[in-house]
Amino acid sequence: MSATLAPAAAHQRSGELTRFIQQMRVQPLPPAVLMEAKRALVDWLGVSIGAHRAPVVKAVRQVALGWQAAGRAQIILGGQTTPALAALVNGTMAHAADFDDTHPAGAGHPSGPCWSTALALGQSLLATEQQVLRAFITGYEVMARLGGGDxxxxxxxxxxxxxxxxxxxxxxxxxxxxxxxxxxxxxxxANALGAAATMMGGLMKSSGTHGKPFHAGKAAMDGIMAAELAKSGFIAAPHFYEPAGWLKSFIQSGETNVPPLDFDAGWAIASNGYKLYASCRATHASIETARGLFNQLNGRQIARIHARVHPMCLVNAGNPHPQTPLETKFSVQHCIALALSGYQLGDQDFTDEKTADPAASALLEKVSVEAIEGQAPHAAIIDIGFTNGEQLRGETKIVRGHPLNPLTLDELHEKFSRLTRPVIGERNSETLFDTALGFEQPGALNTLSGLLAGPR
Known part of the structure; x- marks a missing residue:
């Protein structure tokens, strides 16, 4: 499908979107879909709590609380306010470490905007757990369909x-x-979606700064604002979701494959991706490969390191000389060097001290990266040449956390615990994990909200 609009198709996609939103309030949900929504909730909670002290979160939280807007929506470990402001802070928090979930076909990081919205508005409206789950899944499916296509x-x-x-x-x-x-x-x-479309924006050049996590929070905030405006009578343009609408504004050449919405063709959330490493997802196959090679180095002097990656890796994470820990998260070169120096590449490794490790800095100068057309985005090959003439090769065919090589629930639990226990303690961490996994049960929203309020 090309990014051109035939006159006969006017408002066709917009109608598909609004009908899906209506149907999702009553449509039976398969147990596997509900489970994936709860797995996403576990991950969203873990990465958010783990990042609640991040500088970007402190800044956004300070501004939000400074507005002194009263409400029932819970800022994670930070007081209550209106749904839009809570979603702004929590969405920023969820993406602050770049450790949150991803949509493998290209729609970005779904839980940051969608869980932040569903929880904040659900708390404010005293919604049921089922209503909140359905809202999150609705948002995820819309986001994935609009941004997909590989x-x-x-x-x-x-x-x-x-x-x-x-x-x-x-x-x-x-x-x-x-x-x-x-x-x-x-x-x-339709008016809510139109209002959201007219606020769309966010630049990739923000990667490595506070701007990128702010994107997720602002998307959540604007989504809530758009829906509240529509409920109050706001009239927006109905044609933004046709190919000649917002797509034509952002991709003016029209050179893109626009996948059909096709909400009857299965569930996008079933293919959600989760991260083991706290960096841009495009770096992960290379990190995994380099970590696998680390134990085979045996003290040999490295002369050169050559990585073969998918072309999008260099688009999103090709910074060859990062200057800060945040920039390092978007440098496949530096991530490879750190992994070959023995680091695990969790968020604890993206600090000033560790990213300035002289051993990793020396290796960084020896890394070259080649984009290979046709290589899978979840794959990487690394060749190492040693000063004694020996060679070593490593390959990752499907990185862990990709839907074709998914993380187990135990692995998600381990990640969650590692992020939350230092902040809220072991007992509260386990209670929160169990509550999120049983979120469809009545009372779960209140329990979760209480735990997210922090010490009283």
Whole structure:
């Protein structure tokens, strides 16, 4: 499908979106879909709590609380306020370490905008757990469908043109989630999506700064604002979601494959991806490969390191000379050097001291990276040449956390515990984990909200 709009198809995709939002309030949900939504909740909670002291979070939280807006929505470990402001802070928090979930086909980081929206609005509206779960899944499916298509699709083409998909289709996903909880009718939901579209934006050049995590929080905030505006009578343009709408504005050449929405063709959330490493997802196959090679170095002097990666790796994470820990998260070269120096590449390794490790810095100068057309984005090959003439090769075919090589629930639990126990203690961490996994049970939202309020 090309990014051109035939006159006969006017508002066709917009109608598909609004009908799906309506249907999702009553449609039976398969147990596997509910489980994936809860796995995403576990991960969102873990990465958010783990990042609650990050400088970007402190700044955004200070501004939000400074507005002194009263409400029932819980800022994670930070007081209560309106849904839009809580979602702004929590969405920023979720993406602050770049450790949050990903949509493998290109839509970005879904839980940052969509869980932040669903929980904040659910708390404010005193919604049921089922309503909150349905809202999150609705937002996820909309976001994934709008930003998918893999290498030649929407999200990847946005990135190649300098736009962050999370900040763009994340607003639509958040608006869909909010429309579900606010019980908007089809006309109102269309206006909510239109209002979200007119606020779309977010630049990839923000990577390595506080701007990138702010994208996720602002998408959540704007999605809630868009739905609340629509419920109050706001009229927005209905045509943004046709190929000649917002897509034509961001990808003006029209050179993109726009996948059909096709909500009857299965569940996008079933293919959600989770991270083992606290860096841009494009670095992960190379990190995993380098970590596998580390124990085979046996003290030999490295002369050169050559990595073969998918072309999008250099688009999103090709900074050869990062100057800060945040920039290192978007440098596949530095991530390889750190992994070959023995680091695990969890968030604890992206500090000033560790990223300045002289051994890793010396290896960084020996790393070259080659983009290979046709190579899978979840694969990497690394060749190491030693000064004694010996060679070593490592390969990752499907990185851990990809839906074709998914993390187990035990692995998600381990990641969650590692991030949350130092902050809220072992007992509260386990209670929160169990509550998230049983989130469909009545009372779970209140229990979760209480735990996220922190010490009283």
């Amino acid at each position: 290498f030649h699709g929407v999200g990847r083409n946005l990135q190649r043109r300098g736009f962050h998909p999370t900040a763009i289709v994340g607003r639509a996903g958040a608006a869909a989630a909010a429309s579900s909880l606010l019980a908007l009718d089809e006309s109102e939901a």
